[in-house]
Amino acid sequence: MQVNIYSNVASIMQVSNKRAETSSAQTANLQSANLKDEDTLKKLSSLGGKGMTQLYFMEFAKQSMSVVSSNANAQSGLWESFNDAELASSLLSKIDFAALGYQGKNPLSMNKEELDFLISEKGFFGVGNTAKRIADFVVQGAGEDPEKLKKGFEGMKRGFEQAKNLWGGKLPQISQDTINQAIESVSKRIDELGGKTLNLQA
Numbered sequence: 267m268q269v270n271i272y273s274n275v276a277s278i279m280q281v282s283n284k285r286a287e288t289s290s291a292q293t294a295n296l297q298s299a300n301l302k303d304e305d306t307l308k309k310l311s312s313l314g315g316k317g318m319t320q321l322y323f324m325e326f327a328k329q330s331m332s333v334v335s336s337n338a339n340a341q342s343g344l345w346e347s348f349n350d351a352e353l354a355s356s357l358l359s360k361i362d363f364a365a366l367g368y369q370g371k372n373p374l375s376m377n378k379e380e381l382d383f384l385i386s387e388k389g390f391f392g393v394g395n396t397a398k399r400i401a402d403f404v405v406q407g408a409g410e411d412p413e414k415l416k417k418g419f420e421g422m423k424r425g426f427e428q429a430k431n432l433w434g435g436k437l438p439q440i441s442q443d444t445i446n447q448a449i450e451s452v453s454k455r456i457d458e459l460g461g462k463t464l465n466l467q468a
Contacts, residue, residue: 323414326407327421333403334425334448335432336366338441341391342429344373345438347381367399385440393440397447405455412459419452 340361347354358374368390373381385391404422408415426445430437437445 323417326414327417327424330404330407330418330421331425331428334400334422335428336361337391337396337400338426338429338437338444339432340366340368341385341396341444342433342438342441344381344385344391345440347373348378393443393447397444397451400444400448401451401455404452408455410459412456412461415452415456415459416461419449419456422448422452 339357340363343354343357343361347358355374363373370384370390371380373384376384383389387394389395400422404418405415408418426437429441
């Protein structure tokens with residue numbers, strides 16, 4: 267029994283150390299990507315007309331990326347709380363749950379059973395509910411515009427990548443399942459509007 271406990275602690279420490287080592291490099295990459303986006307946005311806004319349309323689409327993609335990244339990080343943090351409560355607590359304390367639409371008890375003060383329900387299929391951060399929230403934001407935000415929907419889809423995939431990077435390159439299975447379900451929903455809507463989705467994997 268003690269051997270298993272020590273083995274689990276060692277595994278968690280390795281994952282935590284790996285995340286700490288890669289965190290600063292990933293943060294620099296994300297900041298660089300954001301600066302490029304800001305430069306592009308400035309150029310497009312100076313073009314007027316068509317540039318404004320592209321600016322509008324890019325802003326929607328950025329919003330989609332933010333919604334996805336926030337939801338995936340919250341869900342992954344809640345899942346991780348069963349393995350490494352200290353790490354999860356530090357990550358979850360930075361999430362604005364109200365901005366995600368969650369109005370319940372603060373997850374940081376929940377017991378194991380409450381956390382378990384929160385990420386269960388009926389819970390707010392369960393696979394189905396989280397995937398629906400993400401897909402609905404993108405689909406409803408795009409309306410009947412297939413080009414805007416594609417931009418939201420791109421932003422959604424970038425949000426998943428951003429979340430993966432913050433988690434050391436791999437999200438927990440619950441978040442992978444959420445990603446697949448959200449991508450499937452948005453892809454289906456793009457196809458319904460006559461668009462094509464070439465790359466369905468986040």
